[in-house]
Amino acid sequence: MVKVEKNGKKVCVIGLGYIGLPTASMLAIHGFEVIGVDINEKRVEEIKELSFKTTEKDLVTLVRGAINSGNLKVQATPDKADVFIICVPTPCIENNGEKRCDLSYLDKAIENIKPYLEDGNLIIIESTIPPGTTDEIYESLSKDKKVYVAHCPERVLPGNILKELVENDRVIGGVDKKSAEMAKEIYESFVTGEIYLTDAKTAEMVKLMENTYRDVNIALANEFAKISEEIGINVWEAIELANKHPRVNILKPGPGVGGHCISIDPWFIVEKSKNAKLIRTARELNDSMPLFVVEKIKKIIKKDNGKVAIFGVTYKGNVDDTRESPAEKVVGKLMDEGFDVKCYDKYARDFVYPLFNLDEAVDGADIIIVLAEHDEYKNFSEDEMKHIASKVKNKIILDTKNIINRDLWEKAGFKVYVLGDGKNA
Numbered sequence: 001m002v003k004v005e006k007n008g009k010k011v012c013v014i015g016l017g018y019i020g021l022p023t024a025s026m027l028a029i030h031g032f033e034v035i036g037v038d039i040n041e042k043r044v045e046e047i048k049e050l051s052f053k054t055t056e057k058d059l060v061t062l063v064r065g066a067i068n069s070g071n072l073k074v075q076a077t078p079d080k081a082d083v084f085i086i087c088v089p090t091p092c093i094e095n096n097g098e099k100r101c102d103l104s105y106l107d108k109a110i111e112n113i114k115p116y117l118e119d120g121n122l123i124i125i126e127s128t129i130p131p132g133t134t135d136e137i138y139e140s141l142s143k144d145k146k147v148y149v150a151h152c153p154e155r156v157l158p159g160n161i162l163k164e165l166v167e168n169d170r171v172i173g174g175v176d177k178k179s180a181e182m183a184k185e186i187y188e189s190f191v192t193g194e195i196y197l198t199d200a201k202t203a204e205m206v207k208l209m210e211n212t213y214r215d216v217n218i219a220l221a222n223e224f225a226k227i228s229e230e231i232g233i234n235v236w237e238a239i240e241l242a243n244k245h246p247r248v249n250i251l252k253p254g255p256g257v258g259g260h261c262i263s264i265d266p267w268f269i270v271e272k273s274k275n276a277k278l279i280r281t282a283r284e285l286n287d288s289m290p291l292f293v294v295e296k297i298k299k300i301i302k303k304d305n306g307k308v309a310i311f312g313v314t315y316k317g318n319v320d321d322t323r324e325s326p327a328e329k330v331v332g333k334l335m336d337e338g339f340d341v342k343c344y345d346k347y348a349r350d351f352v353y354p355l356f357n358l359d360e361a362v363d364g365a366d367i368i369i370v371l372a373e374h375d376e377y378k379n380f381s382e383d384e385m386k387h388i389a390s391k392v393k394n395k396i397i398l399d400t401k402n403i404i405n406r407d408l409w410e411k412a413g414f415k416v417y418v419l420g421d422g423k424n425a
């Protein structure tokens, strides 16, 4: 056992997913006595056995270190602690055609810690939430106990979580000054970036603004891709040239925006404000991209049926997460229309549709579609391309991410299309 000096504070982290597990482990190796809690018993067992799947570099090593230090215990129910950090999902739900944040996981997590709360405890909400939520939680909890409450939104980039967890600047919003300062004390144990203090509602809005900023900018790139198809130019070349301007930095078009964050968080602003018009339009535009891909496929193969091989079903490259993945909508729509679709993705943790190995996926395919920028697809060798060429029915590939080695695929006999290239057939 690697001994880590204890700092005297006990922290209970609720929800051990993409965010909670690294956070709990990081606190443990920095001397906190940490109880990591997940309602999912299977997840608890996988963490204890270090058998959980992850594409996050060094996460297994970090969790092993935390458990071996004796500072991290993992279990399915909360315990008494000085600090509670809540990292449960906050997905989107649709009600009468309007999307809004589903706070049911957060409400349940709060209910579950209530029996363990004592005067003086600090509750930190890391989950992404609509403005005003932290204050509401405080109002309800402070009826029974003198507690402190803060929102410390998480900003790590999946694929680079451990580095960003330590190096990113953090924003902490307290329901009062004391709450924010108490939360700062916890994060400064491992964060090397700056920590900025504000009120809870501002911190909630800051997080949503960050992801909305990115969503709106991706929407602009996607709109440029649609326009480029319409007027017959290659959007990728146009973006590269426009970005030579010193004050222009257009993002990348693609099959849509996925993940548990950017594709849902802007709706949490829309639900609170009638002024969020651009934000709504950007969301709708990004959500329209999977269907735009399906239309391009039909134009390329010049038919409304056939066999499609999908490369990449995760929401982006080199991660295992398929939540809100554009691939789900592309595949669903193709299947609804009667296409025979076979998906290949060895990074994906799970997917709503069946996954196949490479040979099964490409066997007899009319077209291959790249939907995620996994390194594997960037680095296919000439021999692998030749092998794929020997299996497919038509040597056609549509790259929605502009990542494949075009020259080599063409050398292997493929006709290569890229989303937004202005060529449909």
Ligand SMILES: NC(=O)c1ccc[n+]([C@@H]2O[C@H](COP(=O)([O-])OP(=O)(O)OC[C@H]3O[C@@H](n4cnc5c(N)ncnc54)[C@H](O)[C@@H]3O)[C@@H](O)[C@H]2O)c1
Binding pocket: 014, 015, 016, 017, 018, 019, 020, 037, 038, 039, 040, 043, 087, 088, 089, 090, 105, 108, 109, 112, 126, 127, 128, 129, 153, 154, 155, 156, 157, 158, 260, 261
């Ligand atoms: N994934 C990201 O990159 C990221 C980045 C920044 C912020 N966030 C935000 O962080 C929050 C968590 O996201 P995530 O990706 O870690 O989700 P996740 O689904 O990976 O993990 C959440 C975990 O919470 C557990 N859980 C649910 N209800 C519980 C309860 N009542 N008690 C104990 N455990 C419970 C689930 O079993 C699950 O393991 C969300 O609000 C998300 O928007 C996520």
Ligand SMILES: CC(=O)N[C@@H]1[C@@H](OP(=O)(O)OP(=O)(O)OC[C@H]2O[C@@H](n3ccc(=O)[nH]c3=O)[C@H](O)[C@@H]2O)O[C@H](CO)[C@@H](O)[C@@H]1O
Binding pocket: 128, 154, 155, 156, 157, 158, 210, 211, 214, 218, 251, 252, 253, 254, 255, 256, 257, 258, 259, 260, 261, 262, 315, 316, 317
């Ligand atoms: C503001 C910001 O940076 N927030 C990050 C974001 O993490 P993320 O992994 O969700 O973010 P992205 O990598 O942007 O991917 C999102 C989707 O957009 C597609 N995309 C991306 C760039 C592009 O030019 N064209 C595209 O089409 C991509 O394929 C994918 O589907 O939210 C987390 C949780 O809140 C944050 O913590 C984290 O800081």
